[in-house]
Amino acid sequence: MSTTGNAATAVDTPPPPAGADRPRLPSWVTGILTGSRGPALGLLAMCVVFFIATPYFLTQSNLLNIVDQTAVLGLLALGMTAVIVMGGIDLSVGAVLALATMVVGWLSHDQGWPLWLSAVAAIGVAGACGLANGLGITYTKLPPFIATLAMMSIARGLANVITDGQQIVGFPDWFDNLSTIRYVGIFTACTAVLAALYVAGWAYMRYRSGGRALYAIGGSAEVARLAGIKVKQRTVLVYTVTGLLAGLAGVFLTMRLDSSQPSAGTGYELDTIAAVVIGGASLSGGVGSITGTLIGVLIIGVLRNGLNLLGVSPFIQQIVIGLVIALAVMLDVLRRREAR
Secondary structure, three states: OHHHHHHHHHHHOOOOOOOOOOOOOOHHHHHHHOOOHHHHHHHHHHHHHHHHHOHHHHOHHHHHHHHHHOHHHHHHHHHHHHHHHOOOOOOOHHHHHHHHHHHHHHHHHHOOOOHHHHHHHHHHHHHHHHHHHHHHHHHOOOOHHHHHHHHHHHHHHHHHHHOOOOOEEOOOHHHHHOOOOOEOOOEOHHHHHHHHHHHHHHHHHHHOHHHHHHHHHHHOHHHHHHOOOOHHHHHHHHHHHHHHHHHHHHHHHHHHHOEEOOOOOOOHHHHHHHHHHHOOOOOOOOOOOHHHHHHHHHHHHHHHHHHHHOOOOHHHHHHHHHHHHHHHHHHHHHHHHHHO
């Protein structure tokens, strides 16, 4: 009887959940890994280090310069946040940006279009690239990595074909002034637009049903579909908007450089993904925030600016940025492990 009773007890006792015996991180560490608290502390620590190393870092002119320099990255990261939250990836944003800059220059200089109309057309072309990404992913079932990698190659090739790889220089003063003249001593037209878009993006992701739907899709696309969310339409919309933002970023970069360059945006896709992941988003989807992305963008901008002030070689800077990307992905893995 005793043996039978023990056997029944052993059978009836449910096994411990997977990973239950795995050591857990302290609660304060978990708190830092989740949300935007950790990135904010990292940004603050970075600012303190650079201020100690070079007092010029915290001057008003340098801080405003950081904001100006991160405007393009900020636009790309805004769209990438929605893509990553939804569980996707977009490797084409840098190349689409380059295509947009070349369309602006080619239409305005070679085809005689008004500059404002050339800029609108460039944003439209970039949006079409994003639409193609979304359609390829949803209706031909291409993995996001493959679809956007193909678009990266196509857009970069088109950017070079338009002018046979030559840059276009010389734009009207009013166009350049949009990225240089400050209003109320703080915002240029470009940074004002960026700030407005971030506020709108934050409100949409936090309070609108469409924003909440992206988190549901990132958690499980099939569950989201069964819940009545139009997954395909949302996916196409997100990639299209990401393309439009990449086009706007291309216009901003053209203003800032006073030129259209087919090599523009090279490497921006990695910086963009890094900024979003550093800000607390998960590459597996379902996690991320606009606030966290903004902090991630500032971390990338502050890091580059501070290293420049210290006279660090651009090649060394690439190594540092690569290490930061690796650290961000490691933190993402830790966050996912602790969430299980």
